[in-house]
Amino acid sequence: MAAFIAPALILFLLFVIVPVLFAAYTSFFDWNGLGGIPTDFVGLENFQALIADEVFLGDLWRIGLITMLSVAVQLPMAFGLAMLLHQRFPGRTAFRLLFFVPYILTEAVTAVLFGLIFSPRRGFADAVLAGLGFDGRVGWLSDRGLVLFVIFGILTWKFFGFHMILYLAGRQNIPEELYEAARVDGATSKQLFRHITLPLMGPTIRITVFLSVIGTVQLFDLVYVLTKGGPYHASETLAITMYDQGFVRNQIGYASALSIAMFLISLLFALIYQRYVLSRDLQGSLTSTDGGRS
Amino acid sequence: MRNPLQRPRALLAAGAAAALALTAAACGDSGESDADVTFWHIQNEDPMKSTWAAMADEWSEEAGLTVETSAIAVEDFKTRLSTQTQAGDLPDLYNTWGGGVLAEQVEAGLVRDISGLECLDKVNPITLEAYTIDGKVYAIPFDQGVVGFWYNKDLFAEAGITAPPTTWSEFTAAVQQLKDAGVTPIALGAADKWPVHYYWTYLSMRLVGLEGLQAAGEAGEFSDPGFTEAGRLMAELAAMEPFQEGFESATYGDVDGQAATMGEGIAAMELMGQWAPQVQRDASGTEGPGDALGFFPFPAVEGGPGVTTEFLGGGGGFAAGAGAPDEIEDFMCYLLEEENQARAVQDGNFSTVAANPEEVLPEPTPEQQMVVEAMATATGTQLYLDQAYPPAIGSTINEASEGLVLGEITPEEFVTMVNEAWADEQ
Structure with missing residues (x-):
């Protein structure tokens, strides 16, 4: 049995565990990453600097905000659309496809596209507003109070289709008989939704929340190509700060400390979420080495 | 009967071999390219893009080596090059601005020493300064010039400004006049940050003096009160709102x-x-x-020791990665042949670095003439700070410059940020 997982295990060790351990090691050094191995041991200095770093604290706040918005706005919207698209009506397949299309674009292409739409002088968005009779420009990406919400809008446009497809699949797995039986008992459509649809889609909802949060913590490509995290850190994410410190400023030690912080945030969230939220869904679905005899 | 243990062992071995192969591939030279010589430059627009390609093709045919030329927009170029630097594998020939960024690459042993290159006598020795580290030359220069105000004479006339400003108070007065006339006084791409750092650097050069700035750079501390004053003047300028709408998210190019x-x-x-x-x-x-289109030097600031003939400047050159084949020196010399320098000057609108400019640039365009004249009057030059200093310092200066024009940080915080970066570096 062990031999069958060996190849995967070796790859996992080499490309996941070893780099993580190496990053943990370098996070205790002041190291520019160039040539040789780190030698200037500084203990926890990088981590001390990190928790005093306004950019890092700002990143946490921004990531938190986008996560909350995603869970409160993006996922319910995807859920609602999935319910609508579950109904029978002409053109249903076309709509499903249409809503899913943005997800197929790579993040970089999406960023370039929206960079043109929200371009400061001749952007398409401003032109549309002007055509509707609104005066003046909106500083879509230049207004430091607005830029993060614009990015959230783009993220929603790009990812709601993905969540919608998951919800749609979850909804289709609910046997129609349950609804028929409930209707015979005189249940209203509100009751059907509250007592059948919602509880039976619980596993799907919980997993989309999980994917959404982890995706947000790692947010990089789209924002980097669109704004590089600017103006002045207003749209910066953890991954952008890490990249900037490591690859632009050659502060690999500090960037490693940041990456370890990111790793711990993701890990802690994943563990807590699995333990307390996903535990019911995972029960019985995990295979054990004794073939499930115990 | 076959030994049941045999198969798992074989699988294990195969897995290990596959993993090793993957690691080996990941550590390979430059990864993507099969060409003998990789050549990265930043002229991603024609005509110069085609001119570099043509020169590379010609040399490739002559030398019998294949050349893969990549034209990369400047911001992407910086991103990709810093990633390559971290990977410890620079292209065989790549664009550089010299200074502290190049010095860090040299220190890591990633750049070829070309001090012995014979054709270096084809360029003006002054232009080698930015690429000389500890007495050794690491790049060939290709373009040399200065930073100053490029202005639109028609728009200045529209606002009733008769002569370009020579002092800071004349300059801010001109900005106000332009605003009153309904003209956007200054174009700025703040999202790229580096265009903003020219303002702070020049104001520092005027208020602290070129020598003072150089001394501060060597000491690794900006302690002169002039540096704070420079930030204050810059913040005052920004408070006049002289930039185009949306400059906060505008890039340079x-x-x-x-x-x-x-x-x-x-x-x-x-x-x-x-x-x-x-x-x-x-x-x-x-x-x-x-x-x-006209050109005027950055104005003098009343009370400061700096004069308008001290310029912030620099240019582009090409350095060779340590892993480049020896023929790379031949390629560099081919590019430096007078005839090829002339093509670059003509198609790329470069300012010549030639030892004998008249052979390369018989009839400069009016724009080239303006740069040549400014350089002829220069009593001192300073390389762009974001290239002159190590990347950690340069990036901090760029970042703080952006923060200052956006009103996110004070002039005092600017100096503190940079000094902290210096302290970390030492």
Whole structure:
């Protein structure tokens, strides 16, 4: 049995565990990453600097905000659309496809596209507003109070289709008989939704929340190509700060400390979420080495 | 009967071999390219893009080696090059601005020492300074010039400004006049950050003096009160709102960026290097301001020791990665042949670095003439700070410059940020 997982295990060790351990090691050094191995041991200095770093604290706040918005706005919207698209009506397949299309674009292409739409002088968005009779420009990406919400809008446009497809699949797995039986008992459509649809889609909802949060913590490509995290850190994410410190400023030690912080945030969230939220869904679905005899 | 243990062992071995192969591939030279010579430059617009390609092809045929040329937009170039630097594998020939960034690459042993290159006598020795580290030369220069205000004479006339300002108070008065006339005084691409750092550097050069700035750079501390004063003047300028709408998210070279805003004749001036007129045309897709384009040095600041003949400047050169084949020196010399320098000057609108300029640049364009004249008057030059200093310091100066014009940090915080970065570096 062990031999069958060996190849995967070796790859996992080499490309996941070893780099993580190496990053943990370098996070205790002041190291520019160039040539040789780190030698200037500084203990926890990088981590001390990190928790005093306004950019890092700002990143946490921004990531938190986008996560909350995603869970409160993006996922319910995807859920609602999935319910609508579950109904029978002409053109249903076309709509499903249409809503899913943005997800197929790579993040970089999406960023370039929206960079043109929200371009400061001749952007398409401003032109549309002007055509509707609104005066003046909106500083879509230049207004430091607005830029993060614009990015959230783009993220929603790009990812709601993905969540919608998951919800749609979850909804289709609910046997129609349950609804028929409930209707015979005189249940209203509100009751059907509250007592059948919602509880039976619980596993799907919980997993989309999980994917959404982890995706947000790692947010990089789209924002980097669109704004590089600017103006002045207003749209910066953890991954952008890490990249900037490591690859632009050659502060690999500090960037490693940041990456370890990111790793711990993701890990802690994943563990807590699995333990307390996903535990019911995972029960019985995990295979054990004794073939499930115990 | 077969030994049941045999198969798992074989699988294990196969897995280990596959893993090793993957690691080996990941550590391989430059990864993507099979060519003998990889050549990275930043002229991603024609005509110069084709000219570099043509020169590479010609040499490739002559030398019997294959050359893979990559034209990469400057911001992407910096990103990719810093990643390559971290990977410890630079292209065989790549664009550099010299200074502290190149020094860090040299220190890591990633750059080829070309001090012995015979054809170096084809260039003006002054232009080698930015690429000389501890007495050794690491790049061939290709372009040399200064940063100053490129201005639109028609728009200045419209606002009733008769002569370019020579002092800071004349300059701010001109900005006000332009605003009153309904003209955007200054084009700025703040999202790229580096165009903003020219303002702070120049104000520091004027208030602390070139020698003072150089001494501070060597000491690794900006302690002179002039540095704070420079930030204060910059913040005052920003408070006049002289920049085009949306400058906070504008880049230097994109369609709605700083250069395009100048090229379309929307803004009256920009603080930029010798390449500005070419990029104005390329980015806007227009002919640019044409004859209306003028150049004036950064004004003197009342009470400061700096004079207008001290310039911030620099240029582009090419360095060779340590892993390059020996023939790379031959390629560098081919590029430096007078005839090829002339092609670059003509197609790329470069300012010549030739030891004998008249052989390369018999009839400079008016724009090239303006840069040549400014350089002829120069009593001192300072390389762009974001290239002159190590990347951690340069990036902090760029970041703080952006923060200052956006009103996010104070002039005092600016100096503190940079000094902390210096302290970390030592």
